[in-house]
Amino acid sequence: MRVLVVTAVAAERSSVTAAAGPAEPEELALPGGAVLHRIPAAGVTYDVLAAGVGPAAAAAGTATALTTAALAGAPYDLAVSAGIGGGFAPGAPLGGLVVARRIVAADLGAATADGFLPVTELGFGVDAHPVDDALVRAVGAATGAEPGAVLTVSTVTGTAARAAELAAAHPDALAEAMEGFGVAEAAAAHGVPVLELRAVSNAVGPRDRAAWRIGDALAALTEAFRAVGPALAEAVIPAAEAVHPAGEAVHPAAEAAVETSVEALREPAEEGHRA
Template sequence: MSYPLLVVTAVAAEAEAVRAGADPAHVVVEAVGVGPAAAAAGTARLLATGDYRAVISAGIAGGFAGRAPVGATVIGVRSICADLGAESPGGFLPIEELGFGTSLVSADPGLIEAMTTALPHAVTGDVLTLSTVTGTAATAVRLAEAFPGAVAEAMEGFGVAMAAGRTPFAELRTISNPVGPRDRAAWRLKEAIAALSTASAALWTTCG
């Protein structure tokens, strides 16, 4: 028996974009809410009430300058909770340095291979999960320096990854805006949603 693939998004518009290219017989798509807590709770509920062969966190995101331009499709090889830790006089201390756990989940290698095959022009790298997304140039620079492998930031991936547990996990994003000052006029939300639908159609042909 072949179990379906579970794709979780934050909001309904993202879910609709993914569904547009998905085969409902092989892919289940649900919007679970914004932020890591809602994403984790919603994903856990879905995994507890159904059998799925893998779970993908999908949606739009901000892209780091010089790494993932607006309009790009991103495949997250690692999901990192970039604000999980503590402040200190010397700067931010990640949860690992406090000895309380991990802020990083690696995506499933098999899923990454299938996704990069289906989307050969996608940018691959780390995707940061933040409860408060970046709104200043200073924060963008700090994050880029602290996470040199980061190509994008969003708000759900780490939560989905933690809920997935032993279920294979990966993250798929399309870039609507650069990470940094919040210039809503420069955001390309409709284009990013359309790109998510296009990426999904190509992806499910291989992974669905």
């Protein structure tokens, strides 16, 4: 089973790859210069990508990795948005883990005189992606992560008033971060299941840096990925193969751009599917 794990920054990526122990991850280049860090786990191969901060960077990086894998003939079985994030008290204590039941674009929409209108109500798409219940339960049982909504925001919450506004609009929210919805949008476009797993480094609200527990959250992320591999292998139903019209050709420029990455990914991917 092959899992794409997308983080925002290198520190989060390193916390995930540390789950494999002292062995250095294999590095695989993607088109555009991004690098996958590949590690083995029990029943799972993780390809970990630090895609950048925010939903746009997350969507672009995820789409690049998913497309490269699909062109190699070995699509991913699951895409995971992972990292640290803010927690809504009291359900998400510092250093704790949250697994998303819903991945929500909390500030994608329009401000009106009557309040915020999400993009769904504007008729321009979706503002949330549900996560498979069986997958959420399996991850929660393996890691102790609390299930709830994880909000994706483009501007991190910095006031008590905004925290209260978000909590009122999303009573099931346990955490906020900046990338999950971007990963979910790219995964949905490829027909790949999605998951979001967050370790809580700070409380959502006023930015009290002295109270942040980033080290504890990164350590919790490592322990989560040490524990979760077998649960993913049992819970994930592999995504259906992407449908490509018969005779559809790949544009030569696009083919050249991914040729090296495809060759790098193909052999390890095939070994993973045989395992």
